[in-house]
Amino acid sequence: MISSSADVDASAVLGAGTTVWHLAQIREHARLGRDCIIGRGAYVGPGVVIGDNVKLQNYALVYEPARLEDNVFIGPAAVLTNDLYPRSVDPSGKLKRPSDWDALGVLVRTGASLGARSVVVAGRSVGRWALVAAGAVVTRDVPDFALVAGTPARRIGWVGRAGVRLVDETNGTWRCPQTDELYREKEGTLLGPD
Numbered sequence: 001m002i003s004s005s006a007d008v009d010a011s012a013v014l015g016a017g018t019t020v021w022h023l024a025q026i027r028e029h030a031r032l033g034r035d036c037i038i039g040r041g042a043y044v045g046p047g048v049v050i051g052d053n054v055k056l057q058n059y060a061l062v063y064e065p066a067r068l069e070d071n072v073f074i075g076p077a078a079v080l081t082n083d084l085y086p087r088s089v090d091p092s093g094k095l096k097r098p099s100d101w102d103a104l105g106v107l108v109r110t111g112a113s114l115g116a117r118s119v120v121v122a123g124r125s126v127g128r129w130a131l132v133a134a135g136a137v138v139t140r141d142v143p144d145f146a147l148v149a150g151t152p153a154r155r156i157g158w159v160g161r162a163g164v165r166l167v168d169e170t171n172g173t174w175r176c177p178q179t180d181e182l183y184r185e186k187e188g189t190l191l192g193p194d
Contacts, residue, residue, distance in 0.1 A: 006038075015052065024056075033070065045082070048105075057116070065105035073113040075134065080106040080114075081122045109144070111161060118153075131159045145183065145190040158183065158190050 002008055007025040015034035020026060024042045033052035038044065042056040045064035052070045056062065060074045063082040068074070082103040090096055104123035108114070112126045115134035126132060126142045133149035133156075142148050147157040147165060158166040160176035166183060167175050174183040174190065183192030 012044075021058075027064070039076070051110075062106075064103055066108070067105060068108045069110040069112075071111045072108045074108070075114055075116040075118065077117045078114045079119045080108070081119065082106070084122050112142075113163060129159065129161050129163075131163055143189060145192070158185070160193065 002020045003022045005022045006020045008020060009026060009028040011028045012026045012030045014032045015036065017035040018032050020038045021040045023040055024038045026044045027046040029046055030044045030048045032050045033054065035052060036050060036054045038056045039058040039060065041059040043061045045062060047064050048062055048066050050068045054068050054072045056074045057076040059077045061079045062074065063080055066080045082105060083101055084104060087096060090100060106120045106122065107125040109126060109128040111129040114120065114126065114132045115136065117134060118132045118136045120126060120138040124138050124141055126138065127144035127146060130142045130144060130146045132138055132142065132153060136149050136153040137151040138148065139152040145158050145160065146155045147159045148154060149156050158174055160166055160179060160181055160183060162176055162178040164176055164178045167177055169175050172185045174185060181193035183190050
């Protein structure tokens with residue numbers, strides 16, 4: 001279903017069951033997988049690649065050349081940027097155009113979630129099943145299963161596939177209180193579930 005007020009370029013590819021709501025814009029050559037939900041006013045830039053079962057909440061902005069793997073959640077008004085040195089004009093005062101810089105995409109790995117109004121800086125990646133807190137600003141890569149918060153975002157814990165903060169069971173073992181899945185921490189990396 002595509003809302004009549006949505007702007008979906010004819011060259012964009014949308015998978016079966018994908019829904020695009022009011023005032024959303026999907027730019028040229030973007031590719032969206034199956035069963036995605038693109039919320040009101042969301043923006044998907046040219047050539048962005050989005051996997052299956054991805055949710056972009058209202059007014060989320062995903063700038064090219066971002067790539068979102070399957071089962072990703074992007075919260076309301078979250079922004080995935082693409083320019084480390086943004087300027088409207090070049091040093092001579094001439095208006096910059098897309099060809100005047102090399103856009104750096106954000107990679108969001110399988111199952112990761114970005115909270116409302118979070119920002120991911122160009123060229124960064126968010127690991128599998130990681131959780132970025134609302135309002136956080138991601139300036140460096142986020143490891144798999146990490147819970148990050150703040151400006152700049154820092155790891156404050158671990159989360160499991162259910163998105164719930166894991167409980168330390170000692171000796172490098174972490175347990176999900178919702179699913180009882182066990183995860184192992186090794187040299188600052190979380191592996192799992194067992």
